[in-house]
Amino acid sequence: MDDFELHLTHALRRQEAPAGFADRVLLAARARRQRRWGWLAAASLALMILPAGYAYHVHTERQRAEAQLRLALSITSGKLNLAFKHLNAEPEQP
Amino acid sequence: MHPLDLDLPMPLEAAEAAVPLRSFREIVTAHQSLVFSIALHTLRNRALAEEVAQEVFLRLSDRLGGIQSEAHLVNWLRTVTSRLCIDELRSHGRKALSLEAVPEPAAEPHPRDPFLSAHLRHLVGELPPPVRVALVLRYQEDLDPSEIARILQEPLPTIKSRLQRGLQALRDSFKTLGVGHGRL
Numbered sequence: 467m468d469d470f471e472l473h474l475t476h477a478l479r480r481q482e483a484p485a486g487f488a489d490r491v492l493l494a495a496r497a498r499r500q501r502r503w504g505w506l507a508a509a510s511l512a513l514m515i516l517p518a519g520y521a522y523h524v525h526t527e528r529q530r531a532e533a534q535l536r537l538a539l540s541i542t543s544g545k546l547n548l549a550f551k552h553l554n555a556e557p558e559q560p
Numbered sequence: 561m562h563p564l565d566l567d568l569p570m571p572l573e574a575a576e577a578a579v580p581l582r583s584f585r586e587i588v589t590a591h592q593s594l595v596f597s598i599a600l601h602t603l604r605n606r607a608l609a610e611e612v613a614q615e616v617f618l619r620l621s622d623r624l625g626g627i628q629s630e631a632h633l634v635n636w637l638r639t640v641t642s643r644l645c646i647d648e649l650r651s652h653g654r655k656a657l658s659l660e661a662v663p664e665p666a667a668e669p670h671p672r673d674p675f676l677s678a679h680l681r682h683l684v685g686e687l688p689p690p691v692r693v694a695l696v697l698r699y700q701e702d703l704d705p706s707e708i709a710r711i712l713q714e715p716l717p718t719i720k721s722r723l724q725r726g727l728q729a730l731r732d733s734f735k736t737l738g739v740g741h742g743r744l
Contacts, residue, residue, distance in 0.1 A: 470731060471699070477680035478601050478700040483592035484610055491588050491617045498618060 584624065588617050591634070594701070595641050601696045602645040604685040612648055616641050638701060639711045642693045649689040683733050684726075691726040694719055 467475070582590075595616050599609035619640060620627075627633045684692055690712070697708045709719040 470734070471727070473676060474680055474684075474695070474727075474730070475699045475702075477677035478597075478684065478696055480593045480597040480700060481600055483596040483613065484606070487592050487596065487610065487613070488585060488588040491592075491614050492585055494614055495584070495618055495621045498621075 584621060587620070587624075587633070591637055592617075594634070595637050597700055598638065598641045598693075598696055599645055601681065601684065601700060602642075602689070602692050603648060604681070608648065612641065612644050615644060635711065638697065638703075642697065642711060646689050646693055649692075680730070683730050686733070687726050687729060690714075691722045691729075694722045695726045698723055 592613065596609055596613040599612040599616075600606060603609050603612065616637060620633075620637070623636075627636060684695055687695065693712065694708055697703045697711060698705070703711070705719045705723060706716055708723075709716045712719065
């Protein structure tokens with residue numbers, strides 16, 4: 467190593483990290499870990515909510531369909547009763 | 561228990577891997593100078609160097625379990641820091657300092673001359689990023705070309721050529737500016 471390289475070695479020697487650097491790294495690492503846990507919790511919640519929401523949707527659709535079916539049967543029953551009354555009615559005397 | 565729990569030892573699997581049982585804080589404290597200096601000498605910007613150094617340690621915190629020894633740790637830190645610095649320089653296309661902006665040093669440089677050292681650091685900052693990183697690893701970390709080639713994942717002849725070209729460019733700049741009356 468010649469003089470120039472010795473100068474270069476001295477110029478590029480290690481420098482001290484800024485004061486408090488390690489503390490800032492640890493805080494940032496902790497914040498990153500908390501963010502990850504936050505995402506994980508949100509994802510878990512979404513995984514629980516989505517099936518429950520779908521089940522509720524299926525349940526309400528079924529109730530609506532049942533109500534429509536009851537109404538349709540009730541209308542049909544009324545019409546059939548009317549037709550039955552007409553068929554069993556006494557013919558009018560001329 | 562997580563390795564980031566301050567002042568607590570690493571979990572068993574990480575502790576077995578990393579030979580000495582150390583907390584993450586101890587690892588950061590022990591190696592912050594290495595990481596920060598590579599970033600500072602390469603990027604020539606203290607705030608940016610700190611940002612990159614912080615990112616290096618954050619990445620380390622995710623990979624502590626995979627670190628097998630102290631030598632592995634140091635090698636990992638040098639590798640990741642060098643790559644992040646090159647990426648940073650490439651992505652932001654940071655302009656190197658112009659030679660005109662560098663104050664001319666006084667004659668008769670002394671190895672401990674702070675003015676000469678500052679001048680040399682400025683000149684290193686003028687070099688292309690891959691050459692700069694190779695020089696920093698060579699003269700800051702005292703690595704030989706084969707170790708630098710391994711860290712930067714480049715062929716050995718490429719690294720030797722970069723070191724030669726970088727050194728020659730620095731010597732030429734010094735001659736041009738008449739530093740040390742051509743003694744260097």
